[in-house]
Amino acid sequence: xxxxxxxxxxxxxxxxxxxxxxxxxxxxxxxxxxxxxxxxxxxxxxxxxxxxxxxxxxxxxxxxxxxxxxxxxxxxxxxxxxxxxxxxxxxxxxxxxxxxxxxxxxxxxxxxxxxxxxxxxxxxxxxxxxxxxxxxxxxxxxxxxxxxxxxxxxxxxxxxxxxxxxxxxxxxxxxxxxxxxxxxxxxxxxxxxxxxxxxxxxxxxxxxxxxxxxxxxxxxxx
Amino acid sequence: xxxxxxxxxxxxxxxxxxxxxxxxxxxxxxxxxxxxxxxxxxxxxxxxxxxxxxxxxxxxxxxxxxxxxxxxxxxxxxxxxxxxxxxxxxxxxxxxxxxxxxxxxxxxxxxxxxxxxxxxxxxxxxxxxxxxxxxxxxxxxxxxxxxxxxxxxxxxxxxxxxxxxxxxxxxxxxxxxxxxxxxxx
Numbered sequence: 492x493x494x495x496x497x498x499x500x501x502x503x504x505x506x507x508x509x510x511x512x513x514x515x516x517x518x519x520x521x522x523x524x525x526x527x528x529x530x531x532x533x534x535x536x537x538x539x540x541x542x543x544x545x546x547x548x549x550x551x552x553x554x555x556x557x558x559x560x561x562x563x564x565x566x567x568x569x570x571x572x573x574x575x576x577x578x579x580x581x582x583x584x585x586x587x588x589x590x591x592x593x594x595x596x597x598x599x600x601x602x603x604x605x606x607x608x609x610x611x612x613x614x615x616x617x618x619x620x621x622x623x624x625x626x627x628x629x630x631x632x633x634x635x636x637x638x639x640x641x642x643x644x645x646x647x648x649x650x651x652x653x654x655x656x657x658x659x660x661x662x663x664x665x666x667x668x669x670x671x672x673x674x675x676x677x678x679x680x681x682x683x684x685x686x687x688x689x690x691x692x693x694x695x696x697x698x699x700x701x702x703x704x705x706x707x708x709x710x711x712x713x
Numbered sequence: 714x715x716x717x718x719x720x721x722x723x724x725x726x727x728x729x730x731x732x733x734x735x736x737x738x739x740x741x742x743x744x745x746x747x748x749x750x751x752x753x754x755x756x757x758x759x760x761x762x763x764x765x766x767x768x769x770x771x772x773x774x775x776x777x778x779x780x781x782x783x784x785x786x787x788x789x790x791x792x793x794x795x796x797x798x799x800x801x802x803x804x805x806x807x808x809x810x811x812x813x814x815x816x817x818x819x820x821x822x823x824x825x826x827x828x829x830x831x832x833x834x835x836x837x838x839x840x841x842x843x844x845x846x847x848x849x850x851x852x853x854x855x856x857x858x859x860x861x862x863x864x865x866x867x868x869x870x871x872x873x874x875x876x877x878x879x880x881x882x883x884x885x886x887x888x889x890x891x892x893x894x895x896x897x898x
Contacts (some may be wrong), residue, residue: 513742513743514742514743514744517742517743521722528714529714547742548742551742563734563736563770564736564739566764567739567741567746567761568739568741570760570761570764571741571742571743572742574721574760575742575743577721656878658878658881659874659877659878660873660874660877660878661874662858662866662870662874674854674855675854676854677852677853677854678852681852681854686855691859692857692859693857693858693859693861693866694855694856694857694858695848695855695856695858695873696854696855696856697854713863713866
């Protein structure tokens with residue numbers, strides 16, 4: 492059961508080719524999982540990572556089917572597969588929870604996305620979000636709205652559904668050194684100040700300031 | 714994050730085992746392990762070590778820091794300092810629990826070790842509660858928590874961030890700006 496070699500991933504515009512070893516792939520999945528878990532908003536979708544992980548799991552499953560039963564090696568491989576599957580499922584479930592929670596804002600963000608910007612929804616997630624929105628609208632209409640006076644029959648979902656709170660505090664670990672990160676004051680008496688984020692250090696800070704660092708992989712939420 | 718999830722991450726740490734079986738190299742997705750030969754120590758991730766130990770296929774060797782003298786030093790150091798001292802492993806709590814639960818027969822003076830680790834944990838949690846309290850009171854905007862382990866952060870993390878959120882909402886609603894719609898949160 493030889494390990495698969497390096498995977499080739501094309502980024503969206505096809506200008507870069509990333510070659511990740513399977514170990515790096517699993518690490519990226521775990522990173523994406525933790526970031527998604529602790530970020531208050533829905534993060535960029537990572538279709539390349541998911542696709543490659545599913546490919547690796549399928550490949551390994553196929554190998555295991557052919558191997559002889561009762562072999563100790565088979566159970567070791569199975570345990571690893573289950574662990575990876577857990578992280579993948581938890582990651583996808585976390586995203587679905589956020590999509591359901593913030594559906595009008597997520598769809599709005601996707602609609603107003605500039606051409607070169609990465610998408611926050613995979614095609615399947617996008618279809619799910621649209622369906623969820625349509626179902627919610629139909630439900631509200633049938634249960635209450637159609638019984639209201641005609642001028643009150645609309646609900647502005649974008650205004651009624653709470654937005655993700657980007658000002659929440661998050662814990663993070665620094666992966667790549669960053670300089671001059673602005674810390675905004677909490678009270679009127681305080682002044683704003685800048686800090687440097689040393690590699691390997693851990694911090695508690697508002698999400699808004701460091702959101703771009705999470706997207707770029709310079710910090711890891713914990 | 715659930716404590717079980719912090720444990721899940723801790724299970725990736727490597728630990729030395731002495732297998733009682735033989736098996737050639739295993740090519741896992743996450744890397745190669747082995748080969749396994751009876752009597753020869755080999756490093757494997759904790760999740761595999763625990764599983765093999767449960768099937769009575771190996772003996773676990775405690776990590777070098779899981780030793781009474783070392784832990785006494787660490788505990789005393791932690792009690793002396795006001796700030797957090799670096800821990801021998803970023804997963805010291807999870808590894809102690811896992812190894813002592815499943816392999817206490819392989820670890821000399823297991824009970825003493827358990828008590829020492831618990832004492833160190835208690836001291837650190839007390840410091841954490843104090844510093845979280847002062848963070849909230851002084852309405853700090855940023856804190857550096859270098860020597861804290863994941864399990865410790867996880868224990869107060871959710872509560873602290875939610876509490877800070879609530880306080881932020883209450884504060885911003887006091888200001889007469891009126892720009893925040895009541896249903897923004």
